[in-house]
Amino acid sequence: MPVPGSTPTDFIHSEEFLAGLQRRQFRLSVTCAASFLSLLLALPLLNYFAPEIMARPVAGFPFTWLLLGVLFFPLVWLIAWIFIRRSIELERREAELARSKRSNVA
Amino acid sequence: MLPPLFAAVDPWILALSMVTVAVTLVMGYWAAGKSRTASDFFVAGRGVSVGWNASAISGEYLSAASFMGVAGMVMSSGYDALWYPVCYACGYLFLLLFIAGPLRRFGAYTIPDFAEGRFDSPIFRKIAVIFVLFIGFFYTMPQMNGAGTALAYIFKDISWFGQTGLPYWVGVVVVGAVITLNVAIGGMKGITLVQAFQYWLKLFAISVPVFVLISLHGGYGKHLEANRPAATPAIATTATNPAAQDPAIQSPDGIRRELLPAKAPTDDVWLNPFGPLTTKAPRAANLSPEQSRPYALLYTYSLIIALVCGTAGLPHILVRFYTNPDGVAAKRTTMWVMILIGVFYVFPPVFGTVGRNLLPELYNATGSRGPDKVVLELPLILNRAHAPWGAILSGITCAGAFAAFMSTFSGLLVSMTGALAHDVYGRMLRPQSTPNERMRMFKWCAILVGGVATLLGCFVEKLQINFMVGQAFAIAAASYFPLLFMSVWWRGMTTRGAAAGMLVGGLCALVAVTLTNFSDLGWIDLKPFWIAHPLLRILCEQPAIWCVPLAISLMVLVSLATRAQVPADIRMKMLVLHAPETLGLKQEYVRDHDGH
Numbered sequence: 197m198p199v200p201g202s203t204p205t206d207f208i209h210s211e212e213f214l215a216g217l218q219r220r221q222f223r224l225s226v227t228c229a230a231s232f233l234s235l236l237l238a239l240p241l242l243n244y245f246a247p248e249i250m251a252r253p254v255a256g257f258p259f260t261w262l263l264l265g266v267l268f269f270p271l272v273w274l275i276a277w278i279f280i281r282r283s284i285e286l287e288r289r290e291a292e293l294a295r296s297k298r299s300n301v302a
Numbered sequence: 303m304l305p306p307l308f309a310a311v312d313p314w315i316l317a318l319s320m321v322t323v324a325v326t327l328v329m330g331y332w333a334a335g336k337s338r339t340a341s342d343f344f345v346a347g348r349g350v351s352v353g354w355n356a357s358a359i360s361g362e363y364l365s366a367a368s369f370m371g372v373a374g375m376v377m378s379s380g381y382d383a384l385w386y387p388v389c390y391a392c393g394y395l396f397l398l399l400f401i402a403g404p405l406r407r408f409g410a411y412t413i414p415d416f417a418e419g420r421f422d423s424p425i426f427r428k429i430a431v432i433f434v435l436f437i438g439f440f441y442t443m444p445q446m447n448g449a450g451t452a453l454a455y456i457f458k459d460i461s462w463f464g465q466t467g468l469p470y471w472v473g474v475v476v477v478g479a480v481i482t483l484n485v486a487i488g489g490m491k492g493i494t495l496v497q498a499f500q501y502w503l504k505l506f507a508i509s510v511p512v513f514v515l516i517s518l519h520g521g522y523g524k525h526l527e528a529n530r531p532a533a534t535p536a537i538a539t540t541a542t543n544p545a546a547q548d549p550a551i552q553s554p555d556g557i558r559r560e561l562l563p564a565k566a567p568t569d570d571v572w573l574n575p576f577g578p579l580t581t582k583a584p585r586a587a588n589l590s591p592e593q594s595r596p597y598a599l600l601y602t603y604s605l606i607i608a609l610v611c612g613t614a615g616l617p618h619i620l621v622r623f624y625t626n627p628d629g630v631a632a633k634r635t636t637m638w639v640m641i642l643i644g645v646f647y648v649f650p651p652v653f654g655t656v657g658r659n660l661l662p663e664l665y666n667a668t669g670s671r672g673p674d675k676v677v678l679e680l681p682l683i684l685n686r687a688h689a690p691w692g693a694i695l696s697g698i699t700c701a702g703a704f705a706a707f708m709s710t711f712s713g714l715l716v717s718m719t720g721a722l723a724h725d726v727y728g729r730m731l732r733p734q735s736t737p738n739e740r741m742r743m744f745k746w747c748a749i750l751v752g753g754v755a756t757l758l759g760c761f762v763e764k765l766q767i768n769f770m771v772g773q774a775f776a777i778a779a780a781s782y783f784p785l786l787f788m789s790v791w792w793r794g795m796t797t798r799g800a801a802a803g804m805l806v807g808g809l810c811a812l813v814a815v816t817l818t819n820f821s822d823l824g825w826i827d828l829k830p831f832w833i834a835h836p837l838l839r840i841l842c843e844q845p846a847i848w849c850v851p852l853a854i855s856l857m858v859l860v861s862l863a864t865r866a867q868v869p870a871d872i873r874m875k876m877l878v879l880h881a882p883e884t885l886g887l888k889q890e891y892v893r894d895h896d897g898h
Contacts, residue, residue: 208877208881208885208887209873209874209877211873213877213881214873214876214877214880214881217877217880217881218791218876218880221880222791225399225400228395228399229395229396229399229400232392232395236389236392236606236610237603237606240575240599240602240603240606241599243575243576244575244576244595244599247574247575250575251573251574253527253530255523256521256522256523256524256525256526256527257522257523257526257527258381258526258530258573258574260381260575261381261384261526261573264381264384264385264388265384265387265388265648265651266648268388268391268392269388269391269644269645269647269648270644272391272392272395272640272644273637273640273641273644275395276394276395276398276636276637276640277637279398279399280398280633280634280636280637283403283633284630284633287629287630287882288882290881290882291882291884291885294881294882294885295885
């Protein structure tokens with residue numbers, strides 16, 4: 197039983213565990229965010245610099261309208277789905293790591 | 303007295319709307335009988351399943367702006383308005399990636415709880431509470447506008463004290479009173495159930511009329527194609543000739559088009575990016591279309607930042623993550639929310655597109671009598687050939703609109719009332735109050751907040767619903783988003799850094815959008831100034847592009863300057879935020895914290 201206010205010294209409470217944890221989680225989030233943002237932020241630029249291509253008709257829709265009004269949603273679902281699978285897996289591995297170190301110490 | 307008053311009202315529309323209201327109220331009462339403890343009242347006992355919670359979050363999130371405003375804005379502004387639904391949905395991704403998991407692991411009733419727990423600072427709690435109220439009131443205004451618009455539409459033909467049509471403010475007051483009462487009685491448990499139900503009602507109400515409309519009047523793509531000048535050369539000649547025999551035009555695809563009024567944007571401007579919404583300021587300053595384009599690009603980016611970051615910072619949505627049993631469930635919930643709202647958001651732009659072709663007379667009015675009511679009124683055109691189905695479908699969309707502003711307004715009311723009752727009263731004014739006293743206070747606070755929100759709603763008739771929501775998002779993006787994002791991922795944040803960034807960023811955004819609103823409502827005359835400085839007008843109308851970086855850099859700078867004040871147990875706090883919940887660090891943290 198740790199004394200209130202003091203920080204225990206086992207692996208779970210170590211700087212090493214926290215730093216690794218935060219780094220891996222942040223890397224996953226940033227990768228997903230970057231792939232999403234590069235698409236989202238590229239669209240206005242494409243509209244700006246290549247208006248003819250983006251206005252080309254596809255099934256009646258201007259291409260850019262089809263992208264933004266319809267196709268963007270499934271794309272975001274895909275990124276979210278990948279993130280959730282990876283992050284649940286990541287969490288499971290982190291918990292395993294922490295437990296194995298704990299039992300080693302004990 | 304009643305029969306002559308209601309004789310001019312379509313019975314289908316009235317009946318379906320009233321049934322929605324009645325079901326909402328009955329469910330609220332029914333759930334009220336079940337919520338007894340204070341914990342039930344605030345976060346629904348924390349045991350809501352993924353499916354229920356996802357439906358409820360979606361139900362709460364799909365506001366009058368989504369249901370009525372998006373369609374209205376697509377009709378009035380064309381392509382540029384599509385950024386709204388897309389970013390409303392995509393903002394959830396940011397919430398999922400950076401904020402949902404850690405926040406849930408940290409566990410607290412409200413965002414002010416998180417602010418206080420992360421920084422051990424009761425003062426910071428007060429700042430956070432202020433922003434719950436700021437953002438909340440800003441977000442209730444468009445809901446109230448939707449309510450006023452919908453009731454004015456339903457009762458448009460009645461005579462009332464010598465004038466025709468129900469005044470806008472009556473609708474606002476009636477709906478405001480009904481919802482306030484409902485929240486004061488039911489608490490959040492009622493709301494979870496009601497809002498889950500309302501999501502499905504809204505999806506039904508927006509999709510079924512769209513399917514009927516496009517099966518009878520041509521598909522989404524065809525209606526867009528009819529706006530392409532090359533595809534329908536007949537329009538240009540007929541439109542310039544008002545003496546033409548038939549006021550409607552048949553495009554080569556067989557899409558019927560009514561004549562566009564002079565106030566409507568032209569086809570080319572409407573269909574393509576950088577149209578009326580984003581180029582308003584430079585055009586008012588008499589810049590050429592070519593010169594306006596850079597301004598429009600800037601506007602677009604600022605809008606994207608506001609909507610994406612703002613979603614991640616909306617207080618009434620964040621509080622829902624605490625109602626999940628664990629962090630994995632919180633993530634699954636976000637996934638389902640994105641699917642549910644993404645499916646929904648495909649439909650409103652269809653209303654805007656078809657409405658432009660079939661109901662262009664709405665362009666002649668603004669605010670509650672203009673394009674914002676296209677969702678409600680468009681199905682009525684089916685009555686010309688298929689009565690009474692037009693009225694029935696219009697009744698369905700009215701019911702959906704009621705569900706939309708009722709659910710969002712309830713959610714906001716709960717979160718704002720919770721902030722007042724739980725934080726201001728329970729923690730600041732009377733920390734020794736009993737749970738029963740707080741429950742009673744919750745009811746009084748609900749009435750107070752509901753009353754103020756209703757009053758504010760009465761003033762904004764002329765503003766576009768969607769536009770106002772965009773502004774509420776800009777404030778959230780500049781205050782809560784930087785706070786949450788930085789506190790979760792950067793251990794160097796100090797209380798002063800967080801407070802400085804959040805206050806300055808949020809207040810700058812608030813002042814900027816208030817200035818534009820006041821000048822648009824004609825309360826202060828800034829027109830000459832805006833014409834002279836179109837860039838400043840854009841930066842005030844959509845302030846996220848400078849407020850969000852400002853808030854974040856202030857947080858970093860002030861935190862670095864006050865480095866000594868980083869909380870002593872920051873490593874433990876970061877562990878609780880990031881370590882898997884199965885390790886049980888949260889319980890340990892709470893025990894240690896209560897120990898000193």
